[in-house]
Amino acid sequence: MKIIEIENWKRAEHFKFFSKFDEPFFGINSEIDCTAGYEFSKKNGLSFFAYYLFKSLVAVNEIEEFRYRIVNQNVVIYDKIHSSSTIGRADGSFAFSFVEYDPNFEIFNKSLQREIRNVKNSTGLRFNDKAKRLDSIHYSSLPWIKFTGVTHARDFKFPDSVPKITFGKVDKSKKMMMPISIVAHHGLMDAFHVGQYLELFESLLNENKI
DSSP: OEEOOGGGSTTHHHHHHHTTSSOOEEEEEEEEEOHHHHHHHHHTTOOHHHHHHHHHHHHHHHSGGGGEEEETTEEEEOSOOEEEEEEEOTTSOEEEOOBOOOSSHHHHHHHHHHHHHHHHTOOSOOOOTTTTOSSEEEEEEETTOOOSOOOOOOOTTSOOOOOEEEEEOOBOSSSOEEEEEEEEETTTOOHHHHHHHHHHHHHHHTSSOO
C-alpha cells in the first residue's frame, strides 16, 4: 500500500470536490457479451461464477483507479485487490466471503471453493475482519435477475470507498449477455475508468484461456 501525495496527484481537484458530497458514489449499469467465456467454462468443467469472478479481478488489478482507496482521510493505492463476494446458501440466505486474488486460476479457485464451502456450512453474515478489508471489491451475483439497475444499502456515517460490482442473469436468447453494475467513489475514478474495466473484462472473459 502506498499513500498518494494528493497535492501532486492528477485527481487532486476531483477528489476534493467529490469527497464533500453526501453521496460521492456514482453507478453505471451495462452488459457484456460472455458467449465465448461461458462456453469455455462449461467445456472445461469450470464454474462460470469462479471463471468470471477471476477474470474480473484480473481486470480490476490491471486498472490503477480500481486500486485506490481512502484510508484515514488519505488516498492510498494497493498493490493487489481481492474478492469480497456475497455467497448464497440453499436456504436463501447469504454471507460475506473473502478470497485473496492470485493470478494463477487454479490457486484462486481452490481458495474460492473452500470459502464457498465455509459459507454453506455456516450461519449468519460472517461480516468478519477479512470481509471488512478495504483492499477488495464488494462483489454480488444475482444469477436469477436480468436487471437494468442496481442500488446498494449504504451507511453514510461510514467513510466507504470500496467499489461494488454486481453481476446478473445471463440472457441466453442470442448472444449470451450478462448485466453488470459498477458503483464507485467519484473522487477516485470516473466513467472513463469504468469503461476501461468493462472493455478489458469482456476481452479477458472471452479469450478462451485461464
